[in-house]
Amino acid sequence: MRVAAVQLNSNADKARNLAAAEALVRAAAADGAEFVALPEKWNLLAPGEELVAGAEPLDGPSLTAARSWARALGIHLLAGSISERAGDGEKPFNASLLIGPEGEDLAVYRKIHMFDVDAGGVSYRESAHEQPGTEIVTAPVGGIDVGLTICYDLRFPELHRILAVRGARLLTIPAAFTTATGRDHWEVLLRARAIENAVFVLAPGQVGKAPPHFDCFGRSAIVDPWGVVLATAPDEECFVAADLDLAAQERVRESLPALANRRPEVYV
Numbered sequence: 001m002r003v004a005a006v007q008l009n010s011n012a013d014k015a016r017n018l019a020a021a022e023a024l025v026r027a028a029a030a031d032g033a034e035f036v037a038l039p040e041k042w043n044l045l046a047p048g049e050e051l052v053a054g055a056e057p058l059d060g061p062s063l064t065a066a067r068s069w070a071r072a073l074g075i076h077l078l079a080g081s082i083s084e085r086a087g088d089g090e091k092p093f094n095a096s097l098l099i100g101p102e103g104e105d106l107a108v109y110r111k112i113h114m115f116d117v118d119a120g121g122v123s124y125r126e127s128a129h130e131q132p133g134t135e136i137v138t139a140p141v142g143g144i145d146v147g148l149t150i151c152y153d154l155r156f157p158e159l160h161r162i163l164a165v166r167g168a169r170l171l172t173i174p175a176a177f178t179t180a181t182g183r184d185h186w187e188v189l190l191r192a193r194a195i196e197n198a199v200f201v202l203a204p205g206q207v208g209k210a211p212p213h214f215d216c217f218g219r220s221a222i223v224d225p226w227g228v229v230l231a232t233a234p235d236e237e238c239f240v241a242a243d244l245d246l247a248a249q250e251r252v253r254e255s256l257p258a259l260a261n262r263r264p265e266v267y268v
Contacts (some may be wrong), residue, residue: 001142003035003170004028004241005204005220007233010045013212014054017043018065020237028239029073035141036239038066039204039220040094040151040176047212048129054093056082063097070107071103076141080174080204081111081150083130091131096148096174098139107139109148113156121178122214126152129175136162144169144246147199151175154189154203157196164197164259169249173200176206182217187229195227198253200244207235225252 006024010017021042028036031129043062044054056062070077077099110133115126125257136150136159147170149165154173163171163235166245171193177186194201200223207218220233222242230242253259 001034001144001243001246002032002241003060003202003222003244004033004037005222005231005233006036006038006041006042006239007116007205007207007218007220007237008039009216009237010039010042010206011044011045011207012050014044014062016044018062018183022039022065022069024237024239025069025077026073029075031239031241033075033231033241035076035078035202037078037172037174037202039172039206040081041083042080043082044173045067045176045206045210051083052092052129055085057085058095058097058105060085067099070099070101074101076100076106078148078172078174084110087129091129093133094126094150095133096150096172098141098148099147106141107137107148109133109137109150110135111150111153112136112159113152115152120178122178122180126173136166138163138166140170143172149170149173151177152240154193157193158194160197164199165262168198169246170244171197171201173201173203174205175203176210177217179217180216182219184252186217186219187221190221190223191227191229194223194225194260198225198249198256198259200224202247207233207234207237226247
């Protein structure tokens with residue numbers, strides 16, 4: 001399976017963001033990608049109040065556009081994440097939608113772990129403007145199961161282990177990782193999640209200046225189950241692609257069967 005990670009420098013201009021995303025999704029598909037992933041907040045990256053004001057339902061214009069691209073190109077498309085409008089008076093969710101090649105919705109994952117931190121010179125409270133999800137989500141893509149996560153979830157290995165135990169062979173991690181933490185932690189954590197679970201990791205990210213007051217690290221990446229980085233994006237809007245060798249993944253899992261050697265009865 002050939003997969004691609006789209007890297008964007010999204011801002012508060014939705015029309016601009018959608019045009020940039022569509023161009024790169026189409027370019028990735030032309031390069032042979034069967035599964036293309038967009039980053040976190042690909043349609044609107046803005047301060048919290050603007051995210052709330054710009055939140056859309058799942059049948060809103062941004063995801064309707066994404067479905068049309070998947071259908072026209074005949075690909076699976078992970079619509080990174082958007083601020084999903086919830087019920088009246090409720091905070092939005094940070095939601096990732098997996099779309100099939102006929103434009104159909106295959107799965108929705110709502111970010112479980114809120115980015116409430118004071119780290120690397122960045123102070124941010126995601127929970128002030130969005131609410132966490134509660135469901136762990138896998139879905140089939142091209143004959144394998146994929147586990148869905150978003151950005152800050154990367155720091156919680158238990159979530160990724162559960163996805164792997166449930167059968168995921170590929171993990172998607174759309175992100176807007178800060179430069180302050182990304183330069184030290186991004187690749188290390190991506191490779192760790194891949195190695196410990198013997199899975200592929202598809203991690204599209206935001207790059208460059210990010211409102212309200214920080215930089216996004218970029219370096220979107222695709223990692224194999226041995227922890228080898230198959231592709232890394234340069235510091236610009238672009239896509240990177242790689243072929244996933246599923247037979248090689250089976251060999252890794254046979255030779256180093258960490259998932260099979262687990263002893264969950266001891267962990268409680």
